[in-house]
Amino acid sequence: MRLDGREYTVLGLRPGTAAGFATNHYHQTWHILSDRHGARLLARLLWGLSYARRPGTLIVIDRPFLDPTPFEGEVSDPVVLVPRHLTPLDEGAARALRRSLPLRTPPDGTVRWRTFGLDQALADHDGWRGTVRDEYLHGGDFRSEVARRGGLVMASASPWELRDWAVSSARLGEHGPYGSDHTFLGEDCVGSGEVQMFRQYRAMVSSAVVARREVLAEDGGLDLPQTVRERIWHRSAEVRRRTARRPAPAPV
Numbered sequence: 575m576r577l578d579g580r581e582y583t584v585l586g587l588r589p590g591t592a593a594g595f596a597t598n599h600y601h602q603t604w605h606i607l608s609d610r611h612g613a614r615l616l617a618r619l620l621w622g623l624s625y626a627r628r629p630g631t632l633i634v635i636d637r638p639f640l641d642p643t644p645f646e647g648e649v650s651d652p653v654v655l656v657p658r659h660l661t662p663l664d665e666g667a668a669r670a671l672r673r674s675l676p677l678r679t680p681p682d683g684t685v686r687w688r689t690f691g692l693d694q695a696l697a698d699h700d701g702w703r704g705t706v707r708d709e710y711l712h713g714g715d716f717r718s719e720v721a722r723r724g725g726l727v728m729a730s731a732s733p734w735e736l737r738d739w740a741v742s743s744a745r746l747g748e749h750g751p752y753g754s755d756h757t758f759l760g761e762d763c764v765g766s767g768e769v770q771m772f773r774q775y776r777a778m779v780s781s782a783v784v785a786r787r788e789v790l791a792e793d794g795g796l797d798l799p800q801t802v803r804e805r806i807w808h809r810s811a812e813v814r815r816r817t818a819r820r821p822a823p824a825p826v
Contacts, residue, residue: 575674578666582630585685586677587639591615594641594776596650597727603766604720604727606653607644609775610747616769617744621692623657624736632656632663637676644778646806647786651722656730658717668724695741706738720759720767729759729767739769746771777814785809 575582587593593615596607608616619633636652643650652675656663663671695702710716716738718731731739742757746769753774759767772778785806793802 577670585633596641596643598643605768607770613743613746613771617740618689620736621689621740622687624733629660641779646803647782651727654726654728658730672725743769781810781813784813
């Protein structure tokens with residue numbers, strides 16, 4: 575694609591991929607939200623992107639893989655993953671990309687996405703952390719940025735940081751009985767980012783959409799002050815409880 579006078583290679587998920595993502599901004603932090611499957615897929619995307627060689631390469635996650643937020647049922651911004659050593663994405667290019675979404679033209683081809691090294695890093699996590707620490711102490715490039723640019727939630731990082739994000743994302747939900755997990759996208763990055771994993775992500779998205787529709791119908795408007803958002807949060811939990819109590823359909 576040609577965006578704001580520069581050529582880009584834009585990669586997207588294969589149609590039919592069983593994954594969903596949402597984005598929101600909370601506590602001055604941009605979040606990428608999904609379930610465990612989505613977090614692992616995101617890890618594969620980040621790891622492979624760290625080895626990209628073609629200048630201008632980026633990854634876009636947009637509809638149909640973009641869900642309403644699992645808290646208020648609001649519209650999510652598309653996600654763009656950027657290797658900062660290869661791909662400058664300024665405000666003009668980001669806006670041009672946003673205007674072209676969702677992508678409707680047939681793709682030029684299929685990319686075989688190889689991520690063998692991620693499995694090795696996950697199998698020997700202590701060894702991986704030691705490698706990262708040594709690279710950091712010897713001046714390795716760990717620069718990153720997470721921000722909203724041109725209507726997109728942009729996560730841009732150097733190769734080492736992309737790989738570190740990938741390992742952390744792939745391990746979300748790996749330990750403990752908790753219903754959610756998270757990892758920060760770069761402790762020293764410009765801006766603040768986080769990947770959040772929810773075991774009940776899809777149920778949360780569905781109930782948030784129903785709760786939003788019910789609450790806004792009661793209010794008769796689309797203005798969403800914080801008090802209305804809080805009502806949607808509480809109503810969403812009620813919707814999930816109603817669904818859980820619903821009897822199973824009788825066999826035909």
